[in-house]
Amino acid sequence: MTISPISAPPAGVAPRPGSATVEFRSLRRAFGSTVALDGLDLTVHPGELLALLGPSGCGKTTALRILAGFETHDSGDVLVDGEDVTRIPAHKRDAGMVFQSYSLFPHLSALDNVSFGLKMRRVGKESRRRKAMELLELVGLPQRAEHYPHQMSGGQQQRIALARALALQPRVLLLDEPLSALDAKVRLNLREEIRRLQQDLGITTLFVTHDQEEALSMADRVAVLRAGRLEQCATPSELYARPATAFVAEFVGTMSRIPATRSGDGVEVLGRRHAVDGTVPATGEIEVLVRPENVGLVPSAGGPAVVVGASFLGAVTRLTVKLPDATLVKVDLPTEQAARLPIGGGAQLTLPDRPVLVDVRAGSGQ
Template identity: 70%
Template sequence: MQGEAATAAQEDRQDRETGATVEFRQVRRAFGAAVALDGLDLDVRPGELLALLGPSGCGKTTALRMLAGFETPESGEVVVDGEDVTSVPANRRDAGMVFQSYSLFPHLSAADNVAFGLRMRKVSARERRARAAELLELVGLPHHGDRYPHQLSGGQQQRIALARALALRPRVLLLDEPLSALDAKVRLALREEIRRLQRELAITTLFVTHDQEEALSMADRVAVMHAGRLEQCAEPGELYARPATAFVAEFVGTMNRIPGRTGDDGGVVEVVGRRLPVDGPGAAPHREVDVLVRPEAVELAVAEKGTKGAEGTARVTGTTFLGAVTRISVRLADGTLVKADMTTHTATAFPAGTAVTVGLPERPVLVDERRA
């Protein structure tokens, strides 16, 4: 059976070749006064897994439902492999969708759930059974075909839902927060399984999630959305290290806001006693700003007695053990709370109450206008 599943996966790859291209072109959708998508422009590359990441109400699920054919844009186009599918009904979109709630038919066995779409397409019973068996093998449940949903765990049900979505060999796979209802251990295992299958089948996949760890660990690229608009779409490493906007910087990972002031031309900012170049177009000259810095970039040193730091310019207020890393909380003289991450072994030198000096590395930083 393992060989048959591998053969089925190879056939799927050949059917799709390099995967479908997907484009959202100036797509707009509103529900009354609430604008869900506000001119969304987004390209999905053939065979990639792209995560749509953002807070609740940002438009990510609406975008997914738009591609599936469950929603119709007020304006703009949805294009798959160069074909405008904006007006094409959902049952002709050639897209497989996996929902958060599994949506399995309780009266059908796992194998019959997987084969349901094939039955609707009048595929012969023999072919349906063979295809269901191949897919159950592919998702690691070869001996569960005769079980009913109530006899399966949550993770197993979601695997069946995934197999069902793949049964029709769709051009695009759509995943709408499929792991959010599972416990942490199962979620991690299924996350790896979905990524393995997606790569093996070379199927273009859109994955909606509000979990940044999930998005960064699984996706080839991550599209961060906010208020119906695309803030940034980039590879996970670039998104984390070089966020394009203050929203992306604070939504993806942990970010400090440290008070600073721009210089004469706005391209340099003074912060914690240093002059650093501003990343991006800069800000207005002589403007009070917040400098956005990751905790791992904050440099701490124990202040020597008699220095300004020892008199209370900055002082450790507490530490949080995170395993190999410890997060140290430091309060600056102006009351700003700054978080610094360092190895747990090094952090032992900074117990609560320690007077410290705070520094930043010599590299460009992102700034944002000071919040009131």
């Protein structure tokens, strides 16, 4: 089955010749009574790095493995440049994959690991050595060409795995939580390197992660999954500033929930009426979701709120404020301003004059 590719890549994305459009259409996969994917519809544009983000069990790795050919799906379509790849075996799908566990051959040197796929395709010895050395240069490890995996750090091994995945010049690069086994500093450096390489090469890339910081810092767009369904797919800035659902709002970044009451087609919260971004739930007690940087806070002798905690974050300090009903609210303020709000001191909270996101309070009967 061949279907025409759809739409152009997002602004700023520069695909290389040969990079692919990937589409999941109404994709469903169940393992017994557990539904891993429940009608996933998603398009990855040529040259785009799209992160699949969500909690464990949301279906993100299943989607990646189905695209790679390591899993089958129960229904729906997987298309690469409009072609249904369902019946194409994994080794012929022209996709490079990097795993969390590196998966290098322990008995082969870095050079031989990188050139292994080229050898399987019967590329001549000199040609594959030259190509492998070019890729080792690309990932910054030419000096490790003759080293074996046990002689390299985790970050170096993952760079070798990345070079190996790129050796066959795949149309699609698949990254399955490749940084989760590394320590924090190495993880930060390597995610910057992966992003730089991906942009330089212009290769269509799917990156699976449960780490929101990785997704937001690396991806052109982020697809947030929950229980096998797509909650929202958007640029990192849009996802953070305008989450489509309460789940996305709380999964991406920090959110506080503040009790509210209905007021016509809006809500009343902290003594003021606000318009709502979306619709107000018809039943159940409701709460407004707000990010720490969007809450105003000034000293106020005698309350009504009380500062009960402070976390120094450098230029910003995150205060925890308790409302009269015992609700805790996170507030980010410049550290100099936060110093004027001591622990135990009274304070007054305000929200910005713009539409707010509303959700039903947990346990309120819905």
